[in-house]
Amino acid sequence: MTAEVSEFHYGLITPIAAYLMACLGSVLALRCTTRSIGRGRGERKLGWLALGAVSLGCGIWTMHFIAMIGFSVDGASVSYDAGRTLLSLFVCIAVVAVGVFLVGYRGSSPVTLGTAGVITGLGVAAMHYLGMAAVHTAGAVHYDTTVVVLSVVIAVVAATAALWAAVSISTVWATVGAALVMGAAVSTMHYTGMAAVSVHVAQMQTGGQSSTSLLSFLLVMLAGPVAALILAGAIVMFDPEVVGGQRDWHPTDHPEPVGSRPYTS
Template identity: 60%
Template sequence: MEGTVDGFRYGAVTPVAAYLMACLGGALGLRCIVRSLIDEQTWKPGWLALGAASIGCGIWTMHFIAMIGFQVEETRIRYDAGLTVLSLAVAIVVVGIGVFMVGCLGAGKGALTGAGVITGLGVAAMHYVGMAALRLDGSIRYDAFTVGLSILIAIVAATAALWAAVTIRGFLTSLGASTIMGVAVSGMHYTGMAAVSVHLHGTTGASWAGDSPTSLLLPMLLGPVVFLLLAGVVVMFDPLLVLGDGEWSRSGRRPGADSEFKAPATTSPRPRREPYARKQ
């Protein structure tokens, strides 16, 4: 028996909230990447790690906020806690590989392409590991073509977001790139969910005893959401990330270098000549 799948149990609430979280994670992560590129004196591994964790947490929170709205009408669902946590680790680690590629190799065509592919695969890997955590009285099946399309969407959009963020490094441009990243994650998720069909094991409307999906997901979502808020505070209080690189990025100088100048060479005043004494 085929189950009736509904991914919008709460209407537009979960898709909109999920998209906003993906944009937030993408915005923070991409700005951290830019920060590591425009200031050679910064602690690059720290900024890149913060960027990877921000993007990974944004992807993960997007997925599971969207999954709060997912239901199969004929059976109750729950989640395996271990696989749910593993999906978060997969997102951070795989996306981190792509982020460090851009941060260490620069914004060249090869580095951006490789980083975009790996980041897109990280988005997809997180999604399908998260789906593997789903438990219900049935089996989940996927349409292979739609799965492939979802992975392609993730790769193309992630590559475009990285390119926009590191090629045009302005603050507003990075915000625009974060919306592209949000589209990548959300588009991949809902395309992947369109590939899902559920074959029920029984026809009696069996329900799963135990905790509801939200009783597990909501507490687990709290940690990544708090992390994103803290990362936002770090970015907000970094002058270079808030104000943009401006003239400094074009001149290649450190922040505040415009106010540093060499004092003009001072010359000692010419000694005053005493008038010659008149000859007597």
């Protein structure tokens, strides 16, 4: 029989928290990438791009697993494989890094942006379904192929838009606006993917899901990525060039006015 599946075991708390984490990761990634474009030099450029990739990857992954706290299967327990859960995090960060570094070093030409967007979008989708593969429940999980394809398309479009924004938007408020849209796009991808899920169980369990143990496991898994986002936020907040969108100062940026030097014979 088909069990009733819900994404809102705790009401609107999990989707709202998940959306906010996606927005946080997006805004940090946008500011870090903006800092690197045309401003960073050598290792500094590499560092800002890496921080942006980690921020976006952790933000997307954290959004996914906060949302998964609300996942429940009526009459069946839910648990997670820790190894696959962590693997999904590394996959997310690695693939997002490919996209960020492509646009960071090669610019936003249509070919580069399209390639980076497809790679990143497929990586985000892979993270989502790898995370779903970590779910253990007393039933067989099935997916609606059409809805899965739709979720992948949304992931690619969202990733392409995110990378375009990273290299095209520099002001703080425009970045915040773009992050809000990106957070909505990533969350839409997640819940579209979850709409494809159905669970078939041979016999309903009387105990249902152990919400306390599941919540404890996911909170432990979330601790590291959330700490990474907090650290990235601290770095961004204490760098005025990231917050204000200012350029590095060079002597040639402000040439000395003619006649400002004292006369010497």
